[in-house]
Amino acid sequence: MKNILLIVILNIFLINKSFALIEIDITRGNLDPLPIAVSPLHVDVKSENYEEIKIKELGEDISKIIEDNFKATGLFNPLKKEAFVQKPDIAHLKPRFEDWRLIKAQALVTGKLLITEGKLKVEFRLWDLAAAKEMTALAFTTTPSNWRRVAHIISDKIYERLTGEEGYFDTRIIYVAESGPKEQRVKKLAIMDQDGFNTKYLTLGNELVLTPRFNPTNQMVTYMSYFRNMPRVYLLDIETGTQEVVGNFPGMTFAPRFSPDGKKIVMSFAKDGNSDIYTMDLDSRVVERITNHSSIDTSPSFSPDGKFIAFNSDRSGLQQIYVMRSDGSGVKRITFGDGIYGTPVWSPRGDLIAFTKMRRGRFYIGVMRTDGAGERLLTENYYQEAPSWSPNGRVLVFYRETKSGSKGEGFTAKLWSIDITGYNERRLKTETDASDPSWSSLLSK
Amino acid sequence: MMFNKNLKNILLVVFATLILSACSTAKKSGNVDGDVYTGKETVEYLASGVPDRVFFATNKSSLTTAARETLRKQASYLRKNKNLNVTIEGHADERGTREYNLALGERRANAARDYLMTYGISGNRIAVISYGKEKPVNPAGTPLAWSQNRRSVTVKVN
Numbered sequence: 001m002k003n004i005l006l007i008v009i010l011n012i013f014l015i016n017k018s019f020a021l022i023e024i025d026i027t028r029g030n031l032d033p034l035p036i037a038v039s040p041l042h043v044d045v046k047s048e049n050y051e052e053i054k055i056k057e058l059g060e061d062i063s064k065i066i067e068d069n070f071k072a073t074g075l076f077n078p079l080k081k082e083a084f085v086q087k088p089d090i091a092h093l094k095p096r097f098e099d100w101r102l103i104k105a106q107a108l109v110t111g112k113l114l115i116t117e118g119k120l121k122v123e124f125r126l127w128d129l130a131a132a133k134e135m136t137a138l139a140f141t142t143t144p145s146n147w148r149r150v151a152h153i154i155s156d157k158i159y160e161r162l163t164g165e166e167g168y169f170d171t172r173i174i175y176v177a178e179s180g181p182k183e184q185r186v187k188k189l190a191i192m193d194q195d196g197f198n199t200k201y202l203t204l205g206n207e208l209v210l211t212p213r214f215n216p217t218n219q220m221v222t223y224m225s226y227f228r229n230m231p232r233v234y235l236l237d238i239e240t241g242t243q244e245v246v247g248n249f250p251g252m253t254f255a256p257r258f259s260p261d262g263k264k265i266v267m268s269f270a271k272d273g274n275s276d277i278y279t280m281d282l283d284s285r286v287v288e289r290i291t292n293h294s295s296i297d298t299s300p301s302f303s304p305d306g307k308f309i310a311f312n313s314d315r316s317g318l319q320q321i322y323v324m325r326s327d328g329s330g331v332k333r334i335t336f337g338d339g340i341y342g343t344p345v346w347s348p349r350g351d352l353i354a355f356t357k358m359r360r361g362r363f364y365i366g367v368m369r370t371d372g373a374g375e376r377l378l379t380e381n382y383y384q385e386a387p388s389w390s391p392n393g394r395v396l397v398f399y400r401e402t403k404s405g406s407k408g409e410g411f412t413a414k415l416w417s418i419d420i421t422g423y424n425e426r427r428l429k430t431e432t433d434a435s436d437p438s439w440s441s442l443l444s445k
Numbered sequence: 446m447m448f449n450k451n452l453k454n455i456l457l458v459v460f461a462t463l464i465l466s467a468c469s470t471a472k473k474s475g476n477v478d479g480d481v482y483t484g485k486e487t488v489e490y491l492a493s494g495v496p497d498r499v500f501f502a503t504n505k506s507s508l509t510t511a512a513r514e515t516l517r518k519q520a521s522y523l524r525k526n527k528n529l530n531v532t533i534e535g536h537a538d539e540r541g542t543r544e545y546n547l548a549l550g551e552r553r554a555n556a557a558r559d560y561l562m563t564y565g566i567s568g569n570r571i572a573v574i575s576y577g578k579e580k581p582v583n584p585a586g587t588p589l590a591w592s593q594n595r596r597s598v599t600v601k602v603n
Binding site: 181182183185208210211229231251252254255268270272273274275296298299312314318319340342343356358361382383385386401403406407408411436 | 504506539540541542543544545547548549551552554555556559574575576579580581582583584585586587590
């Protein structure tokens with residue numbers, strides 16, 4: 001998948017990087033989003049038609065995806081196209097900076113595309129309007145059916161150039177698609193692009209499936225399934241569709257996640273009323289017991305360096321979050337606040353742990369440092385849980401259940417995202433009700 | 446003075462009526478003792494006179510007096526029907542995280558299984574499965590519904 005895209009770097013003015021006039025402070029949230037103009041990409045007249053692609057609209061369509069991505073960050077304010085004064089092809093060649101400054105744009109994206117001999121060629125440029133110079137330019141060649149990904153990759157490159165952080169647009173989210181009444185919920189594994197497009201269903205809904213999680217290094221997924229009424233952890237290769245049960249445990253296995261190198265799965269194994277944490281090496285199939293305690297130990301999550309595991313346990317009475325070395329030694333409780341804590345998930349940057357907190361009948365998604373200090377609650381609701389990190393550690397996706405009445409009517413489950421600043425809470429578009437989201441790493445790096 | 450005494454009596458009567466009516470509505474919507482469900486109307490029957498489910502307090506898997514009574518009935522039924530095997534399904538309410546609730550359901554189902562075994566039922570005859578919060582009997586968002594959903598259910602498998 002990664003090799004499909006041939007990325008040709010036209011020119012990058014590395015020197016500009018340190019002196020760039022445009023800077024976005026992403027630690028502050030969306031107080032002052034950067035006005036940016038995304039010109040429609042110019043479609044070369046020599047372009048050929050390609051199945052299921054309206055070539056004339058492709059330039060507009062790609063710029064729309066870029067705009068939507070930027071809008072969703074809360075950091076950018078894409079300007080309305082009616083105000084644009086320059087034609088896409090001329091702007092791409094050499095923008096009249098003063099014209100764009102007039103509509104209060106600070107950055108401008110231009111581009112052109114061509115489909116020829118079954119290949120889509122796209123080129124874009126990012127312009128700093130105040131400094132009146134080009135900041136970044138890239139060209140891609142790919143199969144035309146990849147056009148949405150091209151828009152996401154362009155979005156990532158611009159985001160990176162303007163914020164100094166890796167983007168998260170060329171990514172997918174795997175989740176559980178839900179339908180039917182709460183007592184007889186039908187659940188299927190589903191995967192979609194992070195902007196809600198290209199939804200595919202990976203299971204038929206014949207058996208209950210829960211908690212899919214991406215491998216941080218490739219397109220494998222681990223999840224829990226009640227196939228043949230045996231609740232077990234499974235491994236799924238999204239590219240080939242092959243599925244296999246993980247390990248040979250004489251009881252329920254659940255709460256799986258990959259190690260950061262993707263070589264191990266850490267999970268809970270429940271037997272005789274006790275749940276402990278185990279790992280299994282996917283190559284050697286060697287199983288290791290990590291915790292050995294009569295309490296419920298579950299929801300394990302590796303630190304990105306692989307040295308530690310965060311988990312929740314009710315060994316103190318009610319559920320709290322603990323951190324231990326990945327061999328199970330040095331167990332340390334890190335939450336002592338007022339409430340019950342669960343689902344710790346280590347940030348890909350390693351500096352924060354996201355969690356679910358329950359207090360006085362309300363549910364919170366929050367973040368804290370890995371020693372439990374500096375707790376910040378980002379969002380409160382009737383029921384929400386299971387945060388998953390964007391690959392750059394800036395955004396959390398989670399799910400929220402709501403009811404419109406006390407008898408359970410109007411029950412819905414939806415995916416939401418929120419920045420770790422606590423700003424920019426948004427509902428993600430899904431075809432059906434949805435839960436248990438897991439964010440992939442960048443598809444192309 | 447006289448008037449005051451009368452007023453007091455009237456107030457007492459009013460209070461008493463209020464308390465009584467509160468009791469009767471609680472009964473109608475099903476009993477909850479502490480936060481353990483004690484109503485009968487959601488209890489289906491494994492056999493005549495043998496309820497199939499027991500109820501638990503929030504985050505707990507300990508068996509109440511009523512739960513033990515139900516399980517003793519199940520044990521005596523299973524002793525009489527020596528070829529019958531069962532699965533105990535463990536469930537949790539929706540007020541907890543999904544993964545913790547899977548573990549909690551397993552712990553509840555095993556509490557019921559262990560009790561049956563102390564009454565001489567072989568562990569080979571009792572399978573256990575946890576559904577966590579995935580299969581509520583009552584989808585409502587009320588303490589009553591949650592108490593009905595915190596349960597183990599003994600189901601015949603043959």
